[in-house]
Amino acid sequence: MAIPLALGLGSLAAAQGVPVIDGSNLARAVSRVEELARDALRQGQKRDARQEQADIYQEQREAYARFLEETTGVTDLSGFEAGGPGWASAAETYPAEEDHPDAERLFGEPSDVERMIITVARRYEGHPGVAAAGLTPLTWRILFQSLIKQESRFNNAAVSPVGARGFCQLMPGTAADLGVNPHDPWENLDGGARYILTQLSRFGRIDHALAAYNAGPGRVFEYGGVPPFEETQTYVRRINGYYNNYLSTITGVDMTGSLAGVDGASAAWGNWADASIGYGTYMGTQIDQAMTRIAALLREDPPENAKEALDRSTYMLAERARLMALTLRLRAAHVKVDAAQGLTEAADHLEQSTFWRYSDEG
Structure with missing residues (x-):
């Protein structure tokens, strides 16, 4: 009879409402609570991160404001421009x-040797020597250019073994007599022009004047014309050849472009x-x-603030x-x-x- 009694008591306890624990539901409930806790933690971390970013942004704004305050305005640096002791x-x-004459020759318009020759020839086209030799302004320019071609091939840096220098190959003594600096290209051209014009005035003939330029006027007087020196005769003959060639190419006193090939390159160099x-x-x-x-x-004294620095x-x-x-x-x-x-x-x-x-x- 014991077994039936136990069964009867169990049924009675269930009937009286004694709680029964459901393990599966309990586990799910605990998991939800834990997830809520983790989410709360994550939200807190996000809030902290946003606050930290806001703090950094505010610090940057304040730092930039200070930078602007320290680095804007006017700093007087006029003393730097003015110089000092x-x-x-x-x-x-x-x-x-740049107003330096050599800068003009290197980089400016007057660097063209042909234009330099034209300028000097123009300066003396009214000289008595031009008319004495029966030259016109055009043929005078051509003769002057032909002489320079023979003397230096238009190279102002040319120096002869005996010391003649520049475009017109002026000897130091001749340059001194003419009152020019043979190293200066403009003065060299001016001195050479005046020297050949003096010979044209003196002799009235181109060949005699050229011979005097090469061998000296005394030799021309001595021989009554071009001296019988091979160097001088070759000198006169070559210049006459250049002169005749230029007559067919140079059609105006101010015409440029006649220095070509080696002549032009030598002139520039x-x-x-x-x-x-x-x-x-x-x-x-x-x-x-x-x-x-x-x-x-x-x-100079060190800067007093960031702006000045x-x-x-x-x-x-x-x-x-x-x-x-x-x-x-x-x-x-x-x-x-x-x-x-x-x-x-x-x-x-x-x-x-x-x-x-x-x-x-x-």
Whole structure:
């Protein structure tokens, strides 16, 4: 009877509402609570991150505001431009326009040797020697150009073994008598023009005047004409040949373009090479002056605030760019001379080369 009694008691307990634990439901409930906790943590972390970003952004805005406050406004750097004891002003060191004569010859319009010859010939076309030899302004220009071709091949840097120099190959004593500096291309041309015109006035004949230019007027008087020296006779004959050739090509006193081939290349090379010497000296002085300026600026009292430091740094960058411009201009002069030399050598080689020879002889 024991078993039936137990069954009867179990049924009675269920009937009286004793709770029964469902393990599966309990596990699901715990999992949901844990997920809510993790989500709450994630949301808190996101809020913290957003706040941190907001704080950083605010700090950046405040830092930028301070930067603007410290670096805007006007800094007086006029003293830097004006120069000071022992260092030149910016205007003196970096002139906006170069008025150096050698710079004009290298980079300006007057660098053309032919134009230089025309200018000097024009200056003396009214000289009595022109009329005495029966020349016109055009034929006088042609004669003067022919003489220069024979003397120097239009190369102002030419120096003879006996010391004659420049376009017109003036001897030091002759240059001194004429009151010109034979190293200066314009003065060399001027002296040469006046010297040949003096001989034209004296003899009234082109061949005698040319002989006097080469051998001296005393020799012409001594022999009553062109001396019987091979050098002088060849000199006169060659200039007459150049003169006749130019008569067929130069049709106006101011006409340009008659210096071609080796003549043009030699003229450019000689003119630029000679000019580059003076220009190099001038630019070397300018560069030294610029370096002295930069050293002096760096020795100035230190900046008092960030704005002044920034402005000084910017100014020094500009100063460095100015110095670079000077060095690049000097380099450009050297490159121009090197290129002209190469062109001269190429033209000379081309003139001496025969690529095709034709003969109708059997």
